[in-house]
Amino acid sequence: MSSSNSIQILLIDNYDSFTFNLQHIIAVNSDVVLTVRRNDYNFLREIEKAKYSGVVIGPGPGSPEDEEYFGLNKKVILEYGTKGLPILGICLGFQGIYSCFGGALKVAKLPIHGKISRLQIIDNGTILCNVPNHIDIMRYHSIMADLDKQKPSCLMLNAYTFQSPSQDINGKELMAIEHRDYPIYGLQFHPESFATEYGKLMTDNFINRCRKQG
DSSP: OOOTTOEEEEEEEOSOTTHHHHHHHHHTSTTEEEEEEETTSOTHHHHHTTOOSEEEEOOOSSOTTOHHHHHHHHHIIIIIGGGTOOEEEETHHHHHHHHHTTOOEEEEEEEEEEEEEEEEESOOTTTTTTOOTTOEEEEEEEEEEOTTSOOOTTEEEEEEEESOTTHHHHOSOEEEEEESSSSEEEESSOTTSTTSTTHHHHHHHHHHHHHHHO
């Protein structure tokens, strides 16, 4: 049950088991009313009514370049994120944000599933605020940002992997982004994983941004 002091957040489930872990780490905040919708549910009408103070685009097994699979997520990013609605993209959501603003994606030569890397923070920004450098992060992805091609100037590239063996095969691995003008954020890794250090702080940083939204 919501109250006048609560904030409502939408979590988009892209048919992924990690959604339940994300649900737990977000909903544990007592003032958060969390709604989970599958990516084929017409949640746009709920957003249009200004029901939510923020949206989390969860991970998933598909590609953000698959319009049928990711299309509604894309509309949330481009139609509502650019109007000031806070958005946090996790894994697939990160890739979708990067792609929506003109970034190229590629299939990793070495897919990373259930592997721990360390994080090199270049700019803490909003989501990584008060997160120390070189922490452990958990990764599950086979698609990644292609940094050999033109990078979106509207996005800050906040963090990369640090001394990861996969870098020798995949090239530089982008792990966190933030839009320069709008409250749109992305993490390639999984903050909800027990193996990611300070993961709860990262999601709390997003929730704090949503609280400012009202």
